[in-house]
Amino acid sequence: MCGIAGALNLTAARGTPLPDLHAMLTMLTHRGPEEAGFYADDRVGLAHARLSIVGVGNGLQPIPNEDGTIWAICNGEFFNYVELRDGLRERGHQFRTDSDTEVLVHLYEEQGWQAIEALNGQFAVALWDARQQRLMLGRDRLGVRPLFYTTYQGQFLFASEIKALFAAGVPRQLDAHGMAQVFTLWSPLPGGSIMAGVREVLPGHVLFAHPGSAELRQHAYWHLRFPAADEIESRTPEEYVEEIRATLQQATRLRLRADVPVGAYLSGGLDSTLISSIAQAQLPHQLHTFSVAFHDDAYDERSYQFQVAEQLGTLHHVIECDAERIRATLPDVLWHTEVPLLRLTPVAMYLLSQLVHQHGLKVMLSGEGADEFFGGYDIFKETLVRRFWARQPDSRLRPLLLSRIYEHIRDLQSLSPEMLRPFFGQHLTETDLPYYSHMLRWQNTRRTHRLFAPDLVASLADYHVVDTIAVQLPREMMQWEPLARAQYTEITTFLSAYLLASQGDRVGMAHAVECRHPFLDQHMVALSNRIPARWKLRGLRGEKYILRRAAQGIAPDEIVGRLKQPYRAPIRSVFNGRALPDYAQELLSDPQIRASGIFAPQAVRLLVAKAQKSPAFSEVDQMAFIGVLTTQLIHHMFIADWDHQMATRRRDLRMTRLG
C-alpha cells in the first residue's frame, strides 16, 4: 500500500518545470513510509511512496517495462497477480521484480489500457506510455483506493490525497456544490470532492491525459449491474449457499496473499465474523483480530467480539473508544478524510488502525460490502415496507412496521401509526422513481442545510443534488428488482463514496494499514448481484438470509443467528453535558464561523447550546453538529491555517530517481 502522485504538462511548450513531486509526496508519507521513488522527464513525472507488502525486497516504484517506454505506479494490490504473471512469463515477458505492479506494465504492453480489466484487486494506478504519449490513470471497480486530480497552470496533477495537490500550489477553496452534496449524502458525489476544481477518477474508470492537450477523457471499463427482474435466474438456496462458500473462500484466500502477516477486523457482527472464521481456518498460525469497544453501552459489542475471538482461537486486541479519546482525535481524523463528517464512526476506525499499527501489522481483512451486496441494511427493509404500505396508503397498521425496523431508535417506539405517517409517509407513492429507497434519507439529511449561511443558501438556489444523481443512474435500472435499485443507490452513493473512503482507506492509511475486502471481490460481486432479492432479504427479520445460511457451520452459531446492530460510534454522549474541547470552542465561536462564511452564526450558537444541554438531540441535530464542527476543522486545516498545518504535518522522505 502506498501513496502516489504525479503530473503531466498539458501545454505545448516543452520544458515547463513540473510541480515539485517531492513536496507532493511528503504529504503522503503516512501511506508509504518505507521507501520512495520517482520518474521524471520534461513532460511527465510519477512519484511513489511505498509500504512494502508484496515483493518486499525489490519493489521500488515506478516500474518500467523492458525498454523503459512504459512506467507505472500503483497504490494497492492486484490479488490475482500470481496467475497473471505466470501467463505473461509463458508468453516471454521478463520480470525484474516480485512486485504485482510489474504485472500491469507487461499486461499493458500486450493489451493496451484494456489490461486493467484483467486485474482483480483494489488499486489506483498511473501509467505513462511514452510511445503513445499518453498518461493513464485507473481505479478499481468499486473505488477502494482514492485518486484525485486537477489541472492548474497548464499542468495535470494527480495524487492519492488532495493535500498532495495543495502542496504543489493548487488553489484551496471549498466548493458550494460539494458542500451541498456532503450535507445530503454524507459525501461528495462519486467523481467530485469538496474542494473547488479537484475531482476524483470514478470507480471502475480509466482516465487519459496527453501532453500538449487540455482534453481529459474518462472511460468506464466496468459497470455495477443487476439482472432485469424478469430475467433473474432461479436456483435453489442450497446451490447459492455452495457457490457463496466457494467464492468467498477463494476471495479470502487471495486476500491472504502477502509477504507480511494479515489480520482481521472483528465487529461482532456476521460479516467480519464470517471472514475471520474463513481466514483462521486457512491459516497455519493464529490470526490477529482487532475490534473497537465503546464507552456507551448502546453501541458496544465487545461481548460478542470476545465470544467470537475465543471460539475461533484468534489473538484478539481491543481499543477502548471513550468520549475523551474521540474528542481529542477528531482533528487528526479530518486531516486524513479531507471531507466533513456527519458521524463519528471514522474516528473509531482511525483509532483501530492505530492499534493495528502499534502491533506491527499492516494488512487487515474486513467484512465491508456484505450489507450492501446481500441486503443487510435497514434502509432496504424500510424501502420494502414503504412499498408495501404504498399499495394501501390509508392503512393504519402498515406504518407500524417501520417502528419495528428501527427498534434501536427509542423516540420512534412511542409514536402511533398516525404520527409515523408524516415522517415515513412522504413521497410514499412515488415508487416509480429509481432512487425511491433513498429519498427520505436524503431529505432528512438535507435538513442540515438549515445551518448554512444565507450566501451559501443563495448560491445553491438552483442546485439540486438529487437531480444530479438522477441523471447519472443507468437507464435500465427500473427493470431491476426494487431491492437491486436500492442496492445500486447505496453502493454508488454511500459504499464507494463514503464508507470505503472516510471509514476505509483514509483512516486505515493514516497509520499505514491496508484493508482488504473479500466481499468486494469481483467474483463475489457478480455472484451476489445475480441472486434474487427474495434470498437476500426475507421479511423484516430475514436480512442477509442467504449469507447467513452460507455461514452456518463456518461461523459460530450465536453470531449467525444474531440480528444486525448498526455499527456506529456514539455522538450524543460524546458532547452532551460537557464543555467543548478547546479546538471546538474556538472553531465554533462567532468570529470563526463568520470567517469561514459557510454557516449562519446564530444557528450554530443555538445548535451548539442544544448539543451540550438538551436532553433530546435528534439524528438530524447530531449530523448537523458534527457536520458544522468538522467543516470548520477542514476549513481551518486546509484553507485558513494551511501553511502551518503543511509544515507541521508533512514527513520528509528521500526519493530515489529511477529511469
Next chain:
Amino acid sequence: MEINERIREFVVENCLFGDTSVDLTDDTALLDSGIIDSTGVIEMVFFISETFGLEVPAEDMLPENFNSIARLSAYIEQRIPVG
C-alpha cells in the same frame, strides 16, 4: 406571552435554529414539512411539560394535536385547567 407565541419561539429556536426565512404561520404543517422530526415530537412533549406543566399521554400524540402551532395551542389551551 400567548401560548402560540411561546410555541413559535420554541420551534424557531430549537427546530429551525433561528432561521426566520422559513414562512412559519400558525397553520404551517410542522410534521409534514419536516420542521419537527420524530425526536422533535418528544422535545415538544418535554417543552409542554416544562412550560405548561402538562403531561401529554401517548394517546394524545397525534397529528391533529401536533401538526401546527394553532393545533398545539388549541390542545394546550383545552388541557390547561380553567382558573
